[in-house]
Amino acid sequence: METENLDERYRDLDNLFLRDSKFAPELFAPNDALKTILFDAAKVLVIGAGGLGCEILKDLALSGFRDITVIDMDTIDVTNLNRQFLFRKKDVGKHKSEVAAAFIEERCSGVKVTAHTNMIQDFDADFYREFHVIIAGLDNIEARRWLNALLHSMVEFDDDGKPDIATVKPLIDGGTEGFRGQARLIMPHMSGCFECTLSSLPKQNSYPMCTIAETPRLPEHCIQHAYVIQWPEHFKDKKVDKDSPDDMNWIFERAKERAESYNIEGVTYFLTMGVVKNIIPAIASTNALVSAACVNEALKVATFCNKSVDNYFMFMGQTSVYTSTFPFEKDENCLVCASQRESQTVAGSKLLKEFRDELQEKFTLSNPGLTAESTNKTLYISGPLGKKTKQNLELSMAQLVESGFLDKQDIIQVTDKAIPTVMKVYVKIE
Amino acid sequence: MTDNKYDRQLRLWGADGQKRLSEASILLINAPAAGTETLKNLILPGVGFITVLDDKLVEERDLGTNFFVTKDSIGKSRAEITMELLTELNEDVKGAHIHESPSKYINEKNLEFFKQFTLIIACDLTDAEIDILCDIGDELGLGLIFLRSYGMIGYLRLYKKEHACIQSKHADKELDDLRLAEPFEELEKYALEFEMSSLGSLEHGHTPYVIILIKALHKWKEAHDGKMPSNFEEKDAFKATIKEMARDFSKEANFNEAIENAYKAFSYESVPYEIQQILDNPKADSKEFHSNFWTLVSALKQFIAENGCLPVSGKVPDMTATSDFYITLQKIYQEKAKEDREKIKEIITKQADEKGLMEMLFEDEDIKVFCENARNLEVTRMENYKQELENPNTEDISAEFFDPDSSVQWYVAVRCAEAFRTTNSRYPGETKEQIESDVAEMSALVPDLLKKLGADESFEYNYDHIHEIARYSNSTLHNIGALLGGVGAQEAVKLITEQYTPLNHTYIFDGAHCKSQVFNP
Numbered sequence A: 001m002e003t004e005n006l007d008e009r010y011r012d013l014d015n016l017f018l019r020d021s022k023f024a025p026e027l028f029a030p031n032d033a034l035k036t037i038l039f040d041a042a043k044v045l046v047i048g049a050g051g052l053g054c055e056i057l058k059d060l061a062l063s064g065f066r067d068i069t070v071i072d073m074d075t076i077d078v079t080n081l082n083r084q085f086l087f088r089k090k091d092v093g094k095h096k097s098e099v100a101a102a103f104i105e106e107r108c109s110g111v112k113v114t115a116h117t118n119m120i121q122d123f124d125a126d127f128y129r130e131f132h133v134i135i136a137g138l139d140n141i142e143a144r145r146w147l148n149a150l151l152h153s154m155v156e157f158d159d160d161g162k163p164d165i166a167t168v169k170p171l172i173d174g175g176t177e178g179f180r181g182q183a184r185l186i187m188p189h190m191s192g193c194f195e196c197t198l199s200s201l202p203k204q205n206s207y208p209m210c211t212i213a214e215t216p217r218l219p220e221h222c223i224q225h226a227y228v229i230q231w232p233e234h235f236k237d238k239k240v241d242k243d244s245p246d247d248m249n250w251i252f253e254r255a256k257e258r259a260e261s262y263n264i265e266g267v268t269y270f271l272t273m274g275v276v277k278n279i280i281p282a283i284a285s286t287n288a289l290v291s292a293a294c295v296n297e298a299l300k301v302a303t304f305c306n307k308s309v310d311n312y313f314m315f316m317g318q319t320s321v322y323t324s325t326f327p328f329e330k331d332e333n334c335l336v337c338a339s340q341r342e343s344q345t346v347a348g349s350k351l352l353k354e355f356r357d358e359l360q361e362k363f364t365l366s367n368p369g370l371t372a373e374s375t376n377k378t379l380y381i382s383g384p385l386g387k388k389t390k391q392n393l394e395l396s397m398a399q400l401v402e403s404g405f406l407d408k409q410d411i412i413q414v415t416d417k418a419i420p421t422v423m424k425v426y427v428k429i430e
Numbered sequence B: 001m002t003d004n005k006y007d008r009q010l011r012l013w014g015a016d017g018q019k020r021l022s023e024a025s026i027l028l029i030n031a032p033a034a035g036t037e038t039l040k041n042l043i044l045p046g047v048g049f050i051t052v053l054d055d056k057l058v059e060e061r062d063l064g065t066n067f068f069v070t071k072d073s074i075g076k077s078r079a080e081i082t083m084e085l086l087t088e089l090n091e092d093v094k095g096a097h098i099h100e101s102p103s104k105y106i107n108e109k110n111l112e113f114f115k116q117f118t119l120i121i122a123c124d125l126t127d128a129e130i131d132i133l134c135d136i137g138d139e140l141g142l143g144l145i146f147l148r149s150y151g152m153i154g155y156l157r158l159y160k161k162e163h164a165c166i167q168s169k170h171a172d173k174e175l176d177d178l179r180l181a182e183p184f185e186e187l188e189k190y191a192l193e194f195e196m197s198s199l200g201s202l203e204h205g206h207t208p209y210v211i212i213l214i215k216a217l218h219k220w221k222e223a224h225d226g227k228m229p230s231n232f233e234e235k236d237a238f239k240a241t242i243k244e245m246a247r248d249f250s251k252e253a254n255f256n257e258a259i260e261n262a263y264k265a266f267s268y269e270s271v272p273y274e275i276q277q278i279l280d281n282p283k284a285d286s287k288e289f290h291s292n293f294w295t296l297v298s299a300l301k302q303f304i305a306e307n308g309c310l311p312v313s314g315k316v317p318d319m320t321a322t323s324d325f326y327i328t329l330q331k332i333y334q335e336k337a338k339e340d341r342e343k344i345k346e347i348i349t350k351q352a353d354e355k356g357l358m359e360m361l362f363e364d365e366d367i368k369v370f371c372e373n374a375r376n377l378e379v380t381r382m383e384n385y386k387q388e389l390e391n392p393n394t395e396d397i398s399a400e401f402f403d404p405d406s407s408v409q410w411y412v413a414v415r416c417a418e419a420f421r422t423t424n425s426r427y428p429g430e431t432k433e434q435i436e437s438d439v440a441e442m443s444a445l446v447p448d449l450l451k452k453l454g455a456d457e458s459f460e461y462n463y464d465h466i467h468e469i470a471r472y473s474n475s476t477l478h479n480i481g482a483l484l485g486g487v488g489a490q491e492a493v494k495l496i497t498e499q500y501t502p503l504n505h506t507y508i509f510d511g512a513h514c515k516s517q518v519f520n521p
């Protein structure tokens, strides 16, 4: 292989690395070695090879990162092509991560991109520990929650309870919707985390069931009726395949019939797709700017050439441009990052079922299992293993204390598939 | 259907915006990362035609910052290589390149050349070149986007003398136009004749809030000399009358909605102030043809003179209602909207006759979109670049000097760096040895500039910014280019589609702190 003239190629980084700055962290000292660290040692992981991922990979390769790994299990769809610029029509159906990695390696000689087509949940802490920085460009909340919690669980603390910085993996997270987006830096157990901000995320559009069933007024109501009521009635055990034109057409036709019977106008196939797939508008430009902000932070985290963002950058481009940068503080009661939470008082008369439902609602969990830390007894888990625990749900918290399942002041360990670690809820039964 | 690769963006700017995009022709002057990234973000969504004008040859250094060059292309025309690798992204887009000096076209003020484009994006130009292009833009009515970067600092300057926008699509503005305070005849008749007392409980709890509010307001006005509730106490008292109309307020969502939406009646203006300003523009009365927009505004003005209000939009938001009640109500609004559209159409035809224009310029759909948005029309006027340098508008920027965290510090640094470039024909701090004296030269410019910008005397400029911009010098970082490319393409889409509100007029991204801000001096 011919030698690369890296010094000349990345000459634009010289001023950053070799010159003094009043805006760099105290740790920074101008040094030629920074380039070597970046070129030869820095390992970065990119999660998602979609709209943000393609941009992030390109930005990393052009920032001097030369050892990049990307994970994405998705394959390429034709509607990706308006922004996911590493893919062409001929690539439709292939794995995003593989096509993206090959493109970057081809265009940017000497840059190594390793592609994985697994789910992120297929990898363990040892895998994630390999990287110096992790950048997530995902559009789904579940994966981001999972990753956020895993990275938090990897942090070790010193005797004073301070996080050992060597075990803190910086997570840079980007997201977009239409002309809006955000980039943020999460330093596990040091800054606010993804879980802390979960409640501030916009809720999905939903329509009340009674409107859908009894008083439809909008085309969307008719589409929802066809999707959530008529489909299960007609097909019993078959789920809707949202990528199947046959299935989508069936829903469209039923929605149209229902709309006609109520004189409602405006049911179209385009709208049907939008409602059923809950499509979020996405454009190249927003992905580009959010990814650029993310990778710029990666460059700073890896080299200290300037201070890192503190810690949340929000961009709104719909009406003029409005942006805001602010520290997203830790939520004192966050299940993932709060170190010492105050005990919550729980009425003794409350049924375990009610207690669990509240947790599920509050922390958006899917099917939480509960264990008392003091007694190490399982209060409830689902599935065949938990058959016996099902009856506990009907017991009150006071009854659980009496029968020795739980202490009056206890920590309830919560497990749920949304989060890869054990979350702790401090309770005081009254 | 599903095979439309533009699906995700059509949900934002629709078929009309897409058509405008596909007909646009973009010129890029100079092709560093900021420029090629902006083009990339316009080519992907399907802009019609691009032209790259650049006289540089691809260097090794480009490989480290620009994605649209390859190792094999070193020594070849940067215009040609970037154009080829860019257009390869989308088969719908055609491109051309010109391997010539941009300064030549600019300094010659070659109008014949520039008039073939819809929009110009230009990178790293000097103040003098920007000044000339602004003049060209004025003459041709072109939109211009100037991009510059200094290491971690990105600078974007937008210029279009006047930009009209029909679909501003403010996130906080609804298209609904319910005329609660001044219901038109058919609506008032329907609402007042709507018999609620005989309704069953389901229908009573599903009577649209529009009907409830019109009834309640009618009653209120009868008892108050025809006046609307105006102060806080009256508004509260009015809301109490709505509560009384309910059978079980805690269960009837429609009555709750009536109270929540009462502000729509209180704040209603038959012609909002911003719209009146547009109507007052001489172009709205002109006998000459200016643009489709002003032709429509001119018709709107006539409509208001004849009808005393804006055309009804016909948009009815969802509300608690039975299907029948809602659809009936929606029909009433839509019928009125249609009637108003027909009137506008007649006025346009009549005015076109008077102006001697032969053809009808508008499709019915254009008039529909215009009428639906008549309450949200926008005209943006931007400060000319020469004006900004010589006699800046201090109205907004002067307040920035009271905020220690404002990015105005960088605005000042950028202006000093460019003034330095004008004097020395090079960037400050190109070599390490130059830094100290270059910083001194730039720093000497700060006090006068601050005065010009209306900074309070108590303001103490942080000269670390000057030092930092000399540190960065002429470094081009890909991330900063990519960020400018994202913001630049968003703004380009706004200018081309005439949807959404463009920024006015300077955007600075501070990559050292990941902060950004818009300024309009």
Ligand SMILES: [Zn+2]
Pocket: A192, A193, A194, A195, A196, A197, A330, A331, A334, A335, A336, A337, A338
């Ligand atoms: Zn947290």
